[in-house]
Amino acid sequence: MGRKLDPTRKEKRGPGRKARKQRGAEVELARFLPPGKCGLHRPAAGPRRPRPSDRRVSSRRAGDGQEEALQSRQKESGFSDSNSKWLAPAKAKKTQPKGNHVEFSSDGEVEEEIWEMEEEDGSSEEMVDDYGASSSEEEELLPIEKAALKQKPDREGINEDDSEEEEEEDEEEEEAEEASKQKMGQKEEEGPDVQLNLDIDEQFKLPTSEEIEKEDILFISEPPDLHVIHQRIQGNMEVLQDFGVRREEGRSRQEYLALLRRDMAAYYSYSDFLLTKLMDIFPLPELVNFLEANEVPRPVTIRTNTLKTRRRDLAQALINRGVNLDPLGKWSKTGLVIYDSTVPIGATPEYLAGHYMLQGASSLLPVMALAPQENERILDMCCAPGGKTSYIAQLMKNTGMILANDSSAERLRSVVGNLHRLGVTNAVVSNCDGRQFPKVLGGFDRVLLDAPCSGTGVISKDPAVKTNKDEKDIQRCAHLQKELILSAIDSVNAASETGGYIVYCTCSIMVEENEWVVDYALKKRNVRLVATGLDFGKEGFTRFKDRRFHPSLKCTRRFYPHTHNMDGFFIAKFKKFSNAIPQAQNGPAVEAAAPPTIPDTVTEPPPKKKKLEGSKADKEQKLPQPALKKKRSLQAQRRPLKA
Secondary structure, three states: OOOOOOOOOOOOOOOOOOOOOOOOHHHHHOOOOOOOOOOOOOOOOOOOOOOOOHHHHHHHHHHHHHHHHHHHHHHHHOOOHHHHHHHOOOEEEOOOOOOOOEEEOOOOOEEEOOOEEOOOOOOOOOOOOOOOOOOOOOOEOOHHHHHHHHHOHHHHHHHHHHHHHHHHHHHHHHHHHHHHHHHHHHHHHHHHHHHHHHHHHOOOOOOOHHHHHHHHHHHHHOOOOHHHHHHHHHHHHHHHHOHHHHOOOOOOHHHHHHHHHHHHHHHHOOOHHHHHHHHHHOOHHHHHHHHHHOOOOOOEEEEEOOOOOOHHHHHHHHHHOOEEEEEOOOOOOOEEEEEEEOOOHHHOHHHHOOOEEEOOHHHHHHHHHHOOOOOOEEEEOOOOOOHHHHHHHHHHOOOOEEEEEOOOHHHHHHHHHHHHHHOOOOEEEEOOOHHHHHHHOOOEOEEEEEOOOOOOOOOOOOHHHHOOOOHHHHHHHHHHHHHHHHHHHHOEOOOOOOOOEEEEEEOOOOHHHOHHHHHHHHHHOOEEEEOOOOOOOEEOOOEEOOEEOOHHHHHOEEEOHHHHOOOOEEEEEEEEOOOOOOOOOOOOHHHHHOOOOOOOOOOOOOOOOOOOOOOHHHHHHHOOHHHHHHHHHHHHHHOOOOO
16 A cells, blocks of 8 residues: 555754754764763863754654663663662753844754753753753753763863864964965065066066177077067067156167067068068057957858848858858848858858858958949959959849959959859950050949059968068059059049949058059049948048148048958049049140130220320331431440440
8 A cells, every 4th residue: 555654753854054063973872882982072162052953853862762871871870779860850941042043943943052951959050962952841851861961071071182172273273364464464565566676677678789690690590489589579569658768778769669670570470571561550559469460360251142042041051051150240231250160161052052152351341332223334343253243243133234354364264153153144254454444445333443452451361471572562563553543433434323433442551552542543533532331440541651641531441450350451432523634734735635615705805005105116116217227326336335
């Protein structure tokens, strides 16, 4: 029929919520061991505080352990009828302590901590049991409790020694804590002085010319110690940020900058020319961030092809293939950033089907600034490898016409392949030199010019740029960009109803390739700069070193890897307001080239002044010709010769 419930048997429970270190185990072992051999003891430092489970234990063992306790007591103390008063029950009297200290048991019952026991004979001896008294006044002490109380004086000697040892240990701990506090206070007081000493010891000092020569000799045979160079860069940066206070006497700022440029070139593997250019563009703290960002690759981004799918469906399909991705940002409605993937991103079925294009985040910005409209004629002058061209077709929804041009026939192969894969049907591919393009075809509504450049904004992709660029390369690129931007402006029809815009962009951060070229175009053509429509990005330079550019260059935008986590990029947007080409403003060429103007009203010429009659000139005019000659000859003879 199953087990029957035994109400007298209770399961043993834990020590309770507020239980502390268990003491009094010797009381339990006292039943089994002789009093002299009991090794366990408890200190006699005052009465022990009763535990919440003492009442339950005492009541549980009341019936079972009474006979055993009596037998053990008889054997130990020699019980007889003569001392039968030992069995006389003693009444327990509850006394409430001064501070009503109450403790809760594990069952939620409130138990009092201090109980004072008084015997019936009126003795004033305190009897505090180890298990606590019951709540009723008439409850008697158990024999085992009385035995424990009588055995307590026998163990007082041992407990006193233990209590003394514990007190000594407590005193030692308190002394150690006080000593530690004193040491901490001394450290706090001495902290500023110690820090000042460290600062004085670690103050950066410029190496002498002999030390620099030795390092140069060592660099030839052994690789440089990058840790030492990095520490020297940090110390040099701290001095330059507070140069008036931390500099050495007799040392100029140019010496610190020269050492910093040398150390950075060695640490980051840049050429001295490129590092000098970068130091002119960025402040020193920002320069370090830029150099560090170039050592880390940019995140992989893709652009959804809305001609075939939606970004939501594409993201779900790639997530199912084990791709970890997120939207690119609030500024882009088609971009996705890829964190990691279990499959190659450039070989998924979605990629082969043309659902997305591998494209950098910075490459999306020029097309967004161009803002192509449907049914327009648009020219992409340098289109390879076709990412921007396909994005323009996507925004135009395959309407209108796009002329994708590039001067390299080999690079046009990738353009054709991408346009076919992405489903672009409104593009025409051409292989022409962009500088001669207005003679080939013109009259476009909008033109996008992603000009070839030095590539100083994509160093993370091509680390060779650190060392293989010099002044001639920058000037060569700048000259080509000036020719291309004039051709792009000439290819646009200023009378277009919806367009007349030109977007110029480069993947370079050099001022010679960006602001310098834009300022040149503003002087040579009838264009003006307008807002790009991008909410982020830094403004272009209006002044650089000793050069001053047009104030409207604030409308241009610069993007850096250390601030926007994308490749370095420059974007400028022009609006063409006249198809006429202005001529040079010096010499008679301006007057000859100026169009004739017809006055609105015919005005009479101003009246001539009447000459006075009888003047000398009138008289000479009235004389005949021979007489006039004779008169002038006589006047010449009368004039005295000059010395």
